[in-house]
Amino acid sequence: MAQRRAEETRARILAAAEACFARSGYDATSVAEICQQAGVTKGALYHHFPSKQSIFLALLRDWLDRLDAGLEALRASASTVPDGLLSMASMTRLIFQAGRGRLPMFLEFWDQASHDPEVWQATVEPYRRYRDLFVAIVRAGIAESTLRPVDPDTAAVVIVALALGLLLQGLLDPQGADWGLTMENGMQMLLDGLGQHESVGAGSPRPLEPTNLSG
Amino acid sequence: MAQRRAEETRARILAAAEACFARSGYDATSVAEICQQAGVTKGALYHHFPSKQSIFLALLRDWLDRLDAGLEALRASASTVPDGLLSMASMTRLIFQAGRGRLPMFLEFWDQASHDPEVWQATVEPYRRYRDLFVAIVRAGIAESTLRPVDPDTAAVVIVALALGLLLQGLLDPQGADWGLTMENGMQMLLDGLGQHESVGAGSPRPLEPTNLSG
Numbered sequence: 001m002a003q004r005r006a007e008e009t010r011a012r013i014l015a016a017a018e019a020c021f022a023r024s025g026y027d028a029t030s031v032a033e034i035c036q037q038a039g040v041t042k043g044a045l046y047h048h049f050p051s052k053q054s055i056f057l058a059l060l061r062d063w064l065d066r067l068d069a070g071l072e073a074l075r076a077s078a079s080t081v082p083d084g085l086l087s088m089a090s091m092t093r094l095i096f097q098a099g100r101g102r103l104p105m106f107l108e109f110w111d112q113a114s115h116d117p118e119v120w121q122a123t124v125e126p127y128r129r130y131r132d133l134f135v136a137i138v139r140a141g142i143a144e145s146t147l148r149p150v151d152p153d154t155a156a157v158v159i160v161a162l163a164l165g166l167l168l169q170g171l172l173d174p175q176g177a178d179w180g181l182t183m184e185n186g187m188q189m190l191l192d193g194l195g196q197h198e199s200v201g202a203g204s205p206r207p208l209e210p211t212n213l214s215g
Numbered sequence: 216m217a218q219r220r221a222e223e224t225r226a227r228i229l230a231a232a233e234a235c236f237a238r239s240g241y242d243a244t245s246v247a248e249i250c251q252q253a254g255v256t257k258g259a260l261y262h263h264f265p266s267k268q269s270i271f272l273a274l275l276r277d278w279l280d281r282l283d284a285g286l287e288a289l290r291a292s293a294s295t296v297p298d299g300l301l302s303m304a305s306m307t308r309l310i311f312q313a314g315r316g317r318l319p320m321f322l323e324f325w326d327q328a329s330h331d332p333e334v335w336q337a338t339v340e341p342y343r344r345y346r347d348l349f350v351a352i353v354r355a356g357i358a359e360s361t362l363r364p365v366d367p368d369t370a371a372v373v374i375v376a377l378a379l380g381l382l383l384q385g386l387l388d389p390q391g392a393d394w395g396l397t398m399e400n401g402m403q404m405l406l407d408g409l410g411q412h413e414s415v416g417a418g419s420p421r422p423l424e425p426t427n428l429s430g
Contacts, residue, residue, distance in 0.1 A: 024330070025242075025326070025330050027240075027242045027243075028242075107322075107325055107326050107329050108326065110322055110326075110383065110386070110387065111240070111322050111323065111325075111326040113387060114322050114386060114387075115239070115240050120387075123387060124387055124388050124391075127384070127387055127388060128388065128391070131391075138409075141409075147409050148407070148408070148409060150404060150407075150409060151400065153392070154397055154400045154401060154404060155404060155409055157381065157384060157392060157397055157401065158377065158381075158397075158401040158404050158405065158409075160380065160384060161376065161377050161379075161380025161381045161383075161384060161401065162373065162376050162377065162380060163380065164376075164379070164380035164383050164384065165375065165376025165377060165378065165379035165380030165381075165383070166372065166373075166376045166380075168325065168376075168379050168380070168383065169342070169372060169375060169376060169379065171325070171329060172325065172328060172329075172335075172338060172339055172342055173339050173342060173343065176339075176343065176346075177368070177372060182369055182372055182373075185366065185369045186369060186372065186373040186376065189365060189369060189370060189373050189405075190373065190404075190405060190408070190409055191408060191409050192363070192365075192408045193363070193405070193406060193407045193408020193409070194353075194356075194362050194363060194365060194370055194373075194405055194406050194408070
């Protein structure tokens with residue numbers, strides 16, 4: 001019972017901190033403001049978290065753990081690698097829709113990471129894990145012949161780049177596009193390629209010189 | 216003569232501010248520190264810039280103007296759209312190599328933009344200009360039949376996402392890859408597509424069911 005209450009308090013502090021960070025930024029947010037927003041005393045807050053930074057790192061870990069679980073579930077349930085990648089893109093769509101207010105947090109993580117070694121470590125470690133996950137996914141796609149025999153390392157960072165780059169554009173210009181839909185269409189585009197090439201069963205294959213596209 | 220000296224002072228202040236912002240972040244940098252780094256008095260600094268934020272915005276504008284000029288030059292000199300896109304990717308490689316220390320500035324821009332309406336305006340306006348530039352480039356590629364008849368708006372944000380997403384990964388994990396080379400290879404991959412498809416002149420076309428790849 002006491003433990004459950006402690007967990008509720010912890011969750012309330014995290015939610016309050018997330019709201020404060022998103023509103024004012026990490027630097028401008030004081031522990032006092034987080035306490036006020038959460039409706040807890042400083043004593044209660046410091047019982048759970050030794051510092052503002054530790055709240056920040058807990059938020060980061062929670063966020064990454066949820067993302068991790070979601071990606072793994074989609075990977076496990078997909079019949080082919082392209083199917084799985086498209087499902088992951090759809091999940092991102094849900095993240096965009098559900099988490100509008102939370103997205104600026106994401107930028108805070110990255111900005112803090114570039115200045116603070118502890119945050120950097122907490123960010124780069126899961127980043128490398130995701131990258132490795134996508135390397136494994138691309139390898140599986142090549143093995144099952146649904147992906148071309150591309151370099152898995154490059155393909156993995158390109159997939160991660162698509163997700164990060166769309167997230168960043170969505171943060172900067174929320175009204176500029178339907179970002180969730182763009183994520184799905186963008187992933188499809190990455191699978192198909194932008195360059196002209198002979199497509200199976202296309203109406204009229206045109207004679208082209210695909211010099212730059214066949215490398 | 217006086218004007219030339221004024222321009223030199225302005226440039227020195229900008230370079231000093233960029234170094235300070237990159238080292239300590241925007242919030243933690245004081246005008247006094249920028250003065251010290253630049254070797255100018257506060258009076259001289261305020262003669263050129265009314266506030267720390269105005270220095271920040273001038274840096275942003277300079278950075279974007281240089282990028283703009285570079286992209287336009289490459290676009291104008293390329294024989295085909297894919298050629299032009301690959302040249303732009305190579306330029307990014309040079310940016311990575313030349314500007315390691317400057318890259319954290321980039322994150323500062325985005326983080327500030329998410330909190331400050333004036334910075335947001337100064338960031339979102341050129342962002343939309345780049346996006347429009349790539350929409351026009353993709354349209355030209357479709358017209359010259361070197362690009363498939365994709366949706367130009369989606370393709371443009373996907374290209375911008377690739378650049379932003381690789382930049383962000385390069386910031387977070389500088390040793391994690393040869394980011395410049397990855398930009399070139401990633402652009403080639405975006406042109407080619409990840410998904411398996413019949414390629415012109417390939418040795419052994421395999422019978423596949425490209426259900427997810429032909430959309």
